[in-house]
Amino acid sequence: MEFKDRIDDISIRHRDDSKEPFEPLVVMQFSSKTNQAAVTWMIAKLQASKQNGGANLQVRTMVMPHNSETVLYIGASSHRLILAGELLEIKKLTLDGHYKEISIHDLQSFQGSGNDPKTFFNNSEKQKIIKHEIEGIRAQAMDSNIPGYEKIRLYPGKSIIKKYLSRGLVLQLYPLHDEEEIKRLGDEWYNYKKVFNPQPIDKIRNYFGEKIAVYFAFLGVYTIALIPPALIGIIYLITAWKSVYREAIFAIFNLIWSTLLLEGWKRYCSEISFKWGTLENVGTSFEEPRANYRGELGRNIVTGNPEPVYPKWKRLAKFYFVTVPVISLCLCAAFFVMLLYFWMQAWADKAYIDSGHSYFYLPVLYTPSGIYAVMIAVVNAIYRLIARELNDWENHRLESSYNNHFIVKLVLFDFVNCFMSLFYVAFYLQNRTLLRSHLACLLIASQLMGQIQEAMVPFFFFKRREKQLSKAITMVEELKPLDDKAEEIDKGVLKRSIVEGSMSVYDSTNNDYLELFLQFGYVFLFSSAFPLAALWALLNNVTEIRCDAFKMCRVSQRPFAESASSIGAWQVAFEVIGLMSVITNTALIGMDPTVQALLPSDISAVNMVIIFVIVEHCVLVIKGAVAIFIPDIPKWVELEIARKEYRTKQALQAEVCTSFYL
Template sequence: MESKSIEEITERKSDAFEPLVIIEFTSGTKQAAIEWLMAHIQESKLDGGAELEVKMMVPQHQQATILYIGASLDRYLVSAEMMQMRKPHTAGDLREFTISDLENFKGSGEMSTFFTTAEKQKIILKELNSIRASEFDLHIPGYENYKLYPGKRIVKEYLRREVAVRLFPLHEEEFIDKLGKEWYMPRQCCSVQPIGKIQKYFGEKIAMYFAFLGLYTISLIPPALIGIIYFITYWRSVYREAIFAVFNLVWSTIFLESWKRYCSELSFQWGTMQSVVAKFEEPRPDYFGKIGKNPVTGKAEPVYPKLKRVLRFYLVSLPVTAMFLGIAFVFMLTYFWMQAWADNVYFKNKTLLQYPIIFAPTIVYAISIGILNAIYRKVASLLNDFENHRLQSSYENHLIMKLVLFDFVNCFISLFYVAFYLQDRALLRSHLACLLITSQVTGQIKEAMVPFFFVKRRSQQMERAMKKAASFKTGEGTPEVDYTVQKQASLESTMDQYEGTMDEYLELFLQFGYVFLFSSAFPLAALWALLNNITEIRTDAFKMCRIFQRPFAESASGIGAWQIAFEVIGLISVITNCALIGMDPEVQHLMPSSMSTVNMVLIFVAVEHVVLAVKAAVAFFIPDVPRWVEVEMARVEYQSKQALIKENVAASYRKKQMLRKMFLSKEN
């Protein structure tokens, strides 16, 4: 099929302005800074701009300038090709979009819906982040102290300096209403999540989180059922605990391997598998350094010495993390001192009114763990920014490493202390139950109830404010933006910004540890986690649709370093559960009295290795990639090679024809 030029394609476009992204300034922002940024957004790519469409409005009810940003169809097409965006092809697979092959992509007959809104917003963000300061841009206009250097990302600097206070994409009200009815409504509490629609609206990264949460919740059903059976029966034996522990350890491996397979299916369907994504990841927007040239791509980008990054990690990040680990250890010692005091008070005067005192230290300790975790998360984020990682994947992996290390110690150090130093099985069971239940209850209050009341109050406040604003002032030379869009932007500007999936994964990681690290001591842990996650899915969905501003869609091929973190917990669980069972007095009595301590340790090490071998065998016999995905990947690779061969043959034929014409002309 003959390819069409971009001019012919864009003849079908509508002239209507479609605002999809909002930049909001404060009422005190200098007009020179706003107009300078507008000029850069509208300038052509050749002149260093973003070549986007922008309109400026000043709502009367807040007197803060708002920029409404959209793009023309040709800008979307060119940017999608430059970003190597993958779209469904008529051949039945996902291929990198090219303008020359547009007619062979599904949906190209209706260009107004060819790109999803999430894809358009992703393109706009990419173009906004491409606006960099030139050598002539010394500072932000109107703010001489806000210095710029060549290559600095201007929009990011506006946000960092709080010259602009918000940058967010607009929701699609009709789509989000339909999605909400399928996702978070009470009658959908036990239904399958619409993962495909979540991916289409929020992007692959968020869809991966909800897919993982859904599979993890389902995988908790078998250990929860066994835990209930153990709770209601009278069988009390070390064999019972050993059977349950071995089942949990093997089952956790089956879950993680099943997730790998499911993740492979999703990433292939969405075109984000590692084998087919772009090989050269661009620097993240916040990466800074002197402008140089990428030795692989030849593109201009910031360059930062690796030695400086290493020194910042070892001389700053590592000592600060060690200091927080010390604080966590002091908190644990304080808790046990408080618990000893509470026990002493209760046993001196055993009354019903005094009974809650026994649990007060554990509840306070659980809450303090959450507070310390929240403080360290902010510190870890600042440390990660300070290290200045080039790639977003590297940035996230280092942040995950910091958070996992600290939260593991902060949340589980007291459990290890009780299990292996005090060796008190009853205290371990009650302490684990109290920590798990308290963290889940406080989490549900913080994540579900509080945001629900806040969003209702915000909606009422904004409705009153919008009624007072009968009209909107428009910047010179710019047409008005539809009132409905202005109202929507004003309402969504009051919503909380979505901070990403990091905290959500960390919460699941800690819960996974509570369930499996000491499963032989508290079989009901899986039941509590299951009940929490059933509501967690719906509350998280409600927040995504109604509480948070819409996040920009991000690509993802999996859950990243979190996969390794969960697998490490699975390995540590083998050691902790084998040690718990081995230290049980009933097991000690089963051993010959003449057996030395060394021989007993060797026996339990051998048992531990047997369980590890079983886990390894299970992981080995469950392929990470389903067979049908392997076949489809091979088919795509084959078709790509055939297309390349066909193109080379056609080029060779054209070259021969040209040479033949040259020879014929010479003979004549």
């Protein structure tokens, strides 16, 4: 084995690292079918020095006895981690409370390290750095293919792990949970005794990274914001106060409230991002292409490095000539399903009435709604598959644009699939009673199905996990360490790593945001028709937060921490719903005969419409003004940023002035 020597050579040169006990942080699981040459090559690359094209990491190798799968446990010396963190320009809090890019020469000025490089980073930071380093292992000029696989070609600069993953040589690469930390986090987060406590957002961020913490922060803020409209809904329910103003007042309150909610969220989000040091992070414009990005080998126009190049016109052609027609077709299909429902409903209504309101026919009356709710779910599931396929096939270069295109596809379809029937009832049939019952039916059905999916499935998985654990214990006993160093890994860690490897993967926050998006639409789009919607949503979300938390901590594989400073494209999606709700609500109120009766009776129908149009425009302008005049970044955050800038500038000025005797 030619690499063996190299590995030894490297481990000698880095002997000082071996003084620290090995801490397994990330697990790389190979397929049992992977050629041994490819496995050995990867191990060599992981351990080789950076200057030799490796990642300079610590690796312990295990082999599963029953199917001879190789499992790597990957760690790194703290010295290595800090240097990598410096290159990644990771910012950490200094002792005087500011974020600064870390530097190996200056560890003592940062919080929490206490001068001990081992505790300088927390677990999730270490895992994030290791992931980045593994992804940074690139094919060299002499690496034309993966050893053992003549056909899996490489080109200089290609990330090797991405090739291993996309070709299935590596089944998964996942960070290990920290048993103690997760217990402590879970106790604060999803303990049923603490349902009404605020979520431990900072701790969530420390454990799962900013992206997931921002989602839970948003879910929290949004849920709290549902309390006032839910209270109003309860008051309306109890008092049964009948007034022509009743719905108009509620609608106006909701319009203002949804604007304030979204603006307030932006402010809160920039506060927490500032606290986490991610507010001023700007995305790099020379992001790597996605793992599955295909194309002829060319050169990156920014970096000049070799990478696949896919002509833009091809992507646009795919988009306009395939994606747009297919999605339009899907939208039509969803629309047709909706019409089908209304026909069935009309038929059922007729059958019920023809039967002389017989009890026997009552189930017939509710069958269409039930079928429709199921149909929505089915069509949604099918569509999601199609959307995923189309999105993959469009071959987006960047993860971010892939994600944004996927969000747009989801939102567009779900909007039609879930809301179109409401628009149909409200503005075509113009049936207020039906609108109310239909809205209630859709909202409650979708929440019930969501709860079943999210609360039952995890429970089932959790049960299954106990079985897995006992199985894992027997497997660990059989696990064969490939080198003597691998023996130092704790049996408990091995056990847990095997269990975590078989856990479900938390795919992305998109599904969670989509669920909130639909709920937001149900609550605000037709709020004047169904004031109780907010209460239902509130009840749902209170349990949702804790279910999601449990899922994150106990049911899913630990995800790698990702940084984020906002909810991204979802902010736009929620704001669009906010804008549309102005139009729908003014239209609903304008169509209300009791409201119309308030206007002077000599006003013509045309002028009445014009009055409501003017009102709608005014509300839109006010909404816009509110959004503009509430600054997205709170004053104190701006001041802090300015102070930091000023200090930097002053230091520079002083330096130049003294050095030139100006």
